[in-house]
Amino acid sequence: xxxxRPKIDKADxxxxxxxxxxxxxxxxxxxxxxxxxxxxxxSAVLSSPDVPxxxxxxxxxxxxxxxxxxxxxxxAGQSDVAQxxxxxxxGNGSVQSLGPIEPQVWAGVHVAVNAPLDFVxxxxxxxxxxxxxxxxxxxxxxDASATQQAKWLTAxxxxxxxxxxxSSEVTVPSGDYGPVPVLMxxxxxxARSGGLDALLLTSEHFYQTDYxxxxxxxxxxxxxxxxxxxxxxxxxxxxxMNETGRYPGQAWLWxxxxxxxxxxxxxxxxxxxxxxxxxxxxxxxxxxxxxxPGVRDIPRWIPVHKLIWRQHYRNMQRMxx
Amino acid sequence: xxxxxxxxxxxxxxxxxxxxxxxxxxxxxAGRDKGWTAALRGRLDGRLPLEEVLxxxxxxxxxxxxxxxxxxxxxxxxxxxxxxxxxxxxGSAWWHTSDLGHFFNxxxxxxxxxxxxxxxxxxxxxxxxxxxxxxxxxxxxxxVVLFLVSIVTAFTGYLIQQNFDxxxxxxxxxxxxxxxxxxxxxxVLNFGQMYGIHVMLFPIALTLLxxxxxxxxxxxxxxxxxxxxxxxxxxxxxSTGASR
Numbered sequence: 001x002x003x004x005r006p007k008i009d010k011a012d013x014x015x016x017x018x019x020x021x022x023x024x025x026x027x028x029x030x031x032x033x034x035x036x037x038x039x040x041x042x043s044a045v046l047s048s049p050d051v052p053x054x055x056x057x058x059x060x061x062x063x064x065x066x067x068x069x070x071x072x073x074x075x076a077g078q079s080d081v082a083q084x085x086x087x088x089x090x091g092n093g094s095v096q097s098l099g100p101i102e103p104q105v106w107a108g109v110h111v112a113v114n115a116p117l118d119f120v121x122x123x124x125x126x127x128x129x130x131x132x133x134x135x136x137x138x139x140x141x142x143d144a145s146a147t148q149q150a151k152w153l154t155a156x157x158x159x160x161x162x163x164x165x166x167s168s169e170v171t172v173p174s175g176d177y178g179p180v181p182v183l184m185x186x187x188x189x190x191a192r193s194g195g196l197d198a199l200l201l202t203s204e205h206f207y208q209t210d211y212x213x214x215x216x217x218x219x220x221x222x223x224x225x226x227x228x229x230x231x232x233x234x235x236x237x238x239x240x241m242n243e244t245g246r247y248p249g250q251a252w253l254w255x256x257x258x259x260x261x262x263x264x265x266x267x268x269x270x271x272x273x274x275x276x277x278x279x280x281x282x283x284x285x286x287x288x289x290x291x292x293p294g295v296r297d298i299p300r301w302i303p304v305h306k307l308i309w310r311q312h313y314r315n316m317q318r319m320x321x
Numbered sequence: 322x323x324x325x326x327x328x329x330x331x332x333x334x335x336x337x338x339x340x341x342x343x344x345x346x347x348x349x350x351a352g353r354d355k356g357w358t359a360a361l362r363g364r365l366d367g368r369l370p371l372e373e374v375l376x377x378x379x380x381x382x383x384x385x386x387x388x389x390x391x392x393x394x395x396x397x398x399x400x401x402x403x404x405x406x407x408x409x410x411x412g413s414a415w416w417h418t419s420d421l422g423h424f425f426n427x428x429x430x431x432x433x434x435x436x437x438x439x440x441x442x443x444x445x446x447x448x449x450x451x452x453x454x455x456x457x458x459x460x461x462x463x464x465v466v467l468f469l470v471s472i473v474t475a476f477t478g479y480l481i482q483q484n485f486d487x488x489x490x491x492x493x494x495x496x497x498x499x500x501x502x503x504x505x506x507x508x509v510l511n512f513g514q515m516y517g518i519h520v521m522l523f524p525i526a527l528t529l530l531x532x533x534x535x536x537x538x539x540x541x542x543x544x545x546x547x548x549x550x551x552x553x554x555x556x557x558x559x560s561t562g563a564s565r
Contacts, residue, residue, distance in 0.1 A: 010373075010542050013455070013551050014380050022379035031389070031396035035435055039400055042434075043427035050417060050426070051485040087505030096500040103502030110505025209513025211491075216510065219492040228489050235493070243479070243486045247430075250479060252437050252472055272497040287465045290453035300547055304449035309546040312382040316549065 018315075051231070051244040056200070056214060059223040060191035067191060068170045068184045069160045070221035074115040075180070076153040079220045082115035088216070089113060096270040098277065111212050119217050120187060123199040127190050134186045137179035144178065152178035235260050255279070368540050376539075382546055387450065390443035391538075395531065397436035402524065404429035409520045413483060433475055444468060454544050455551055460537040467530045474527055477519035480509055 060067045073079040083093030087110040095104050121138070128135040141149060159172035169185060190196045200214040218224045228234055231244045241257040243249035259265050259275040268274055289295055299305060306313060354362075407425050408416060416422035444464065447453075453461035479490050491509045498504045508514055545551055 012553075013542065013545070015551075017545065017549075018381040019378045020381045020384065022376060022383065024375055024377075027389075027392055028396065031393045032399055035393060035396040035432070036400055039397075039428055039431045039435060042431040043424055046427075046431075047423065048427040048430040049484075049486060050423065050482070053484055053488055086502075087499060087508075094496065094499070096496075104500055104504075107502035107505055111508055111510075209516070210508075210511045212508060212510040215488060215492055218488070224488075224492070227485065231485070231489075233489050244484075248434055250475060252441070252475070270500070273500040276497055276501055283465075283469060286468075287462055289448070289465075290458035290461055296451065296453070299449050299451040302449075305451070305547045308385050308387045308446065308450050309382050311384065312546050312549070315381075 046247075049243055049245045049247045054218060054224055054227055055194070056191050056197045056218065057194040059218065059221060060188055060196070063221075063223045063226075064165060064168070064170050064188055064192075065160070065163050066222045068163070068188055069157075070217070071120055071184060071187050072153065072157050072160060072180070074119040074217070074220065075121075075183075076150070076157055077116060078157070079115055081113060081216045081220050084113075087111045089115075096273040098270060098273055103273075113213065113216060118213055119200070120183065123190065123196055124183060124187060126199055127186065127195065131186065133182060137182040137186075140179040141183060148178070152176070152180045156180045156184075235266070255282070369536060373539050373542075380543065380545075383543055387446035388543070390439050390446055394436060394439040394443050395535075397432050397439060398527070398531065400432040401429065401436055402528075404432055405520065405524065413481065413516065417483065433478070437471070437475070440468060440471060450544065451547055452544050454547075455541075457537075457541055457544055460534065460541065463530060463534045463537060467527070467534055470523065470526055470530060474519065474523035477515050477523060480515040481512060481519050483512070 056067075070079065074082055077083070080093060081088060083089070083091040085092045085095040086104050086108055089112075090109055092105075095102065097104070121142075124134060124138060128138065141152075144152075155175050156172065156177040159175055159177070160170075163170050163172050165171075170188065172181070187196070190199070197214060200217060201208045201211065203210075225234065229237075231242075233242050233244070238254075238257050238261070241250050241253045256275065256279055259278055260271065265271050265274050285292065285295070404425055408422075408429055411422060411425075416426040447461065447464065476490075476494070480487050480494075494509050495504060498507055498509060
C-alpha cells in the first residue's frame with residue numbers, strides 16, 4: 001500500500017514568491033461591466049441572425065416539382081428517410097458502422113417513421129372531408145395489392161423525370177399511374193395551403209413540440225438543401241459551424257467540421273461515425289493532457305510561458321545578479 | 322517525473338486549516354462535534370476558508386494578463402445566464418416578433434461568443450502555463466469537461482432558435498448523433514426535448530461545474546511559474562523573488 005502523499009499549505013507552496021495586494025471582487029465587477037458594455041455595443045451594431053424557418057408551404061409553392069417528386073419517393077419507400085434505418089426505420093440506408101461495431105443498429109428504432117403513411121397517406125386521409133375524388137383515390141390505392149401499388153408508384157416516379165408545371169399543376173406524360181396523380185395533386189394543394197405543415201406535426205396529443213417528421217420530410221427534398229447552399233451552410237462549405245449571414249456561428253466546432261473536409265473521411269460511408277470517434281479520442285486526449293508524456297511537456301519545450309510570466313522571470317534574473 | 326506532470330510531482334491536497342478554538346453555536350467545543358454534518362463542515366472549513374475564497378493577496382506573478390481570461394469567461398457567462406433567463410421567461414417565440422426580444426437574443430448571442438473566445442484563451446493560457454502541475458490535474462480535467470459541456474450547451478441553443486439555422490443544424494447533426502446510437506434518446510429534431518435540455522439541465526450542470534472549478538482553483542491557489550518549481554523539502558526559498 002502506498003504511503004499517503006505529503007500535504008503542503010499555500011504558505012509553504014508560495015515560499016519565496018512575493019505576495020501582492022489583490023482585489024478579486026473588484027476584478028470580477030470590472031470584468032462583468034466591461035463584458036456587458038462590449039456585448040451591448042455588438043448587439044446594437046451587429047444584431048443577431050434570424051432567417052425565418054423553411055416551411056413545407058413555401059417549398060410546395062416555390063418548387064412544386066421537387067415537392068411532388070419527394071412525396072412520390074416517400075410513398076414508394078425510396079427516399080433517404082424511408083430507407084434510413086435506426087432510429088427512424090428498420091432499414092439500413094444510412095446505417096454507419098465501424099467493422100463489427102454498429103451502435104446505430106444496437107440502439108434500435110426509437111423515433112419510428114413510416115414514410116408513406118406519415119408523410120402522404122395519413123395527412124391526405126385527414127383532408128378528405130368534402131373531397132370525394134380524394135377519398136375515392138385513397139380507397140383505390142389502399143385497396144390495391146402491394147404489387148399494384150408498387151407498379152403505379154414506379155411508373156409515376158419514372159415519369160416525374162420529365163414532369164412539367166402546367167397551370168400550377170405538376171403534369172407527367174400519360175401512363176398507368178392509378179390514383180397516384182390525384183393523390184399527389186391533392187397533397188400539393190394541401191401543402192400550398194400550409195395544412196401539411198400542421199398535419200405532419202400532429203399526433204394523438206394536443207400539445208406538440210416534436211418536429212421530427214416535418215424536418216425529415218423537408219430534408220428529403222432538394223429545396224431545403226438548396227436554401228442552405230445559398231447560405232453557405234452545406235458540408236463542403238464547413239457545414240453547421242457556419243450560420244446564416246455574416247455571423248461567427250459555432251466557431252468552436254471548427255475541429256469537428258474540419259474532418260469533413262478531409263477527402264478520405266468525407267467520402268467514407270461511415271464518415272459521421274469516423275468523425276465522432278476521432279473527436280472522442282481527441283477530447284479524451286485533451287482531458288488527460290496532464291498524464292500524457294510528451295503532450296504535457298510541450299509547454300516546457302516551447303517557452304510561451306516566458307511571455308506569460310515575463311515579469312516574474314525578470315525579477316528572478318535581477319535577484320540572481 | 323517531469324516537472325509538468327500532473328501526477329508524480331503532486332504535493333497532495335492542501336491540508337485542512339486548523340479549526341479555530343472556541344465553541345460552536347450550541348456551546349459544544351467545535352472540534353469535538355461528530356456526525357456527517359460536522360464532518361462536512363470541518364472539511365469545507367478546512368479546504369476552503371473564506372480567506373481562500375475571497376483572497377486579498379496573491380502571488381505577484383498573478384499580475385500576468387493570462388489570468389484575466391478566466392475571470393472574463395465567468396463575466397460573460399453571467400450575461401449568458403441573465404439574458405437566457407429573460408428569453409426563457411418571455412417564451413420561445415418572443416424574440417422573433419419583438420424588437421426588444423431580438424435585442425435580448427443578440428445579447429445572449431454575443432455573450433455566448435464572448436464566453437467561448439475567453440474560454441478558449443483561458444484554456445490555451447493554462448495549457449502553455451501547464452496549469453495542471455503540482456496536483457492540479459483534476460482542476461484541468463474539470464475545466465476540460467466544462468469546455469465540452471459548454472459546446473453541447475451552445476449546440477442545443479442553436480437547435481432551439483426556431484429559425485432556419487436551427488432547422489439546418491438539426492437535420493445535419495442528426496446523422497452524427499444517430500451513428501453513435503444516441504439519436505433515439507437525444508433527438509435533435511425534437512424541439513421540446515432540446516429546449517428543456519438547453520434552458521434547464523445544461524445551465525445547471527455548467528453552473529455546478531464552474532463552481533467546482535473555482536473551488537478547485539481557490540483551494541489550491543494558482544500554480545507556480547514553470548522553471549520556478551516548488552521544492553517540498555527545501556529549507557529556504559526556491560525563488561529568487563523578493564520575500565513576502
